[in-house]
Amino acid sequence: MNPADAGRLPLWRAAFVVARRDFTAILFSRAFIFFLLGPLFPVVVIALAGGVGAQVQSEAPVADIGIAMEGEQVDAMIAARNELANQLGGGVPPMVEIARLQPGEAYDARAVLENAEGSLAAVVTGTMEAPQLTATEGRVQRWSGIVGMIAGNAAEPGARSYPPVSTMTVVTSGASEISGRIKTAQGGQVLLFLLIMLLASMVLSNLVEEKGNKIIEVLAAAIPMDAVFVGKLFAMLAITVVGIAVWGSTGAAILYAGGVSLSDYANPGVGWPMFFALFAIYFGMGYLLLGSIFLAVGSLASTVREVQTLSMPATMFQIIVFFLASLSVTDRGGWIEYTAMAFPLSSPFAMVSRAAIEETLWPHLLALAWQAMWVAIFVRAGSSMFRRRVMKSGPQGAGKARPVAKLLAGMFRNSSAPTA
Known part of the structure; x- marks a missing residue:
């Protein structure tokens, strides 16, 4: 020592x-x-962090709409969505194929959406003449009109009237x-x-x-x-x-x-x-x-x-x-x-x-x-x-x-x- x-x-x-x-x-x-009493006064740091927070939210994964329809209707819906996005710019959510159904085949959109992971936020099923949108309540209200426009243009390009969209709500989704x-x-x-x-x-x-x-x-x-x-x-x-x-x-x-x-x-x-x-x-x-x-x-x-x-x-x-x-x-x-x-x-x-x-x-x-x-x-x-x-x-x-x-x-x- x-x-x-x-x-x-x-x-x-x-x-x-x-x-x-x-x-x-x-x-x-x-x-x-x-x-x-110190935590009562961190307003400045929170304000600084708000700018980064806004950027994080803007760069967060974009919510997708999944398409589960019969045969070529899937391709027609995606093509109509892309055409609408080119005309309107932002605000039209991406559409992705999740299933091609056989005639008469059933599809449980609610179960798929509630168990989904990643950016899947809604599922469109049914037909172009009678589409059904399954999503959370907020997205149902926001996207019903867009889905109707896409379905109408998919069935008849340049259509001026659009089919009604039936809806089904879920509690949560992968994107949520x-x-x-x-x-x-x-x-x-x-x-x-x-x-x-x-x-x-x-x-x-x-x-x-x-x-x-x-x-x-x-x-x-x-x-x-x-x-x-x-x-x-x-x-x-x-x-x-x-x-x-x-x-x-x-x-x-x-x-x-x-x-x-x-x-x-x-x-x-x-x-x-x-x-x-x-x-x-x-x-x-x-x-x-x-x-x-x-x-x-x-x-x-x-x-x-x-x-x-x-x-x-x-x-x-x-x-x-x-x-x-x-x-x-x-x-x-x-x-x-x-x-x-x-x-x-x-x-x-x-x-x-x-x-x-x-x-x-x-x-x-x-x-x-x-x-x-x-x-x-x-x-x-x-x-x-x-x-x-x-x-x-x-x-x-x-x-x-x-x-x-x-x-x-x-x-x-x-x-x-x-x-x-």
Whole structure:
């Protein structure tokens, strides 16, 4: 053992002592009340995210109308649709062949639509003279006239009268499910971003305050500086968990009182219980990644003004990273999605959206292992910078602080013992 470290607490025990000290000091302070009020003021970030959200919705998969008719009527309906789209431009949904029926063959459009996946939003059956549209209530109202025009032109090109369209409604469809999951993915990303950005910056003010009153130097005399870094980081994570628990329970109570439940929203790909679990884990990963950066940045500053100056580039870069992850929602399987999943700071956001849309779980295991590796790298690099910048550590500087090490180590040992 290094003689210089004699009398010091082990790294993880010392980190626990620092974490417990910071946690209790913040939790029982008046400032914590204002911290809990923080989510009332993220209007600017929501406005910024709205632009990306609009683009995501505009690039979301287009809803298709499936055609299930006899023989050549399928080709005639698709050709009439394409001709109408050329004349009217946008607003005419695509039509795709899903079945060519034999004369007299029955087709259960309701069952097909309710069990469909992907972009299938409606099914047209019957004949060109008597078409039937099966879709959700909203799409039935929006598309009945278009289907009648297509059927009339398919039966008689240039027709001025169109056959009546009978309708059948279903509760949901593959396209409705995808649209709902995309909204869940967007909401999850925005919430994750707001929580991480709002909460990770807490470590900056806490560090600057303790640098100003020399508490950091006192702590460093008794325990390793790496333990101070890790302890502060995980103390802030614990505080955020308390805050999220308060916000989450309050929000759930308000929604429940208003008659809103999770059944009113599209079920995420992995299901609500697993989605909440993955959201919590990805929040922890994202917080530790950004928190370690902010804590290292804080070690470079000695005043609040310097903190604001130094943290601004990191904050703006994280906003750009968030927008990259938001664009990955519409690029499933593309290079944007894979880039967002691979880049450490955007990976939690990209994987939250994937949990909302996709059903497979094994990519999350790989992503969590990848993120955990980067958390370890960021914490190690951040603690190294923290140690060098806060204490300007070296043999000479360390030796000056050594006389009080044994006394402070004893104090921390006593504080770590359970109280009656």
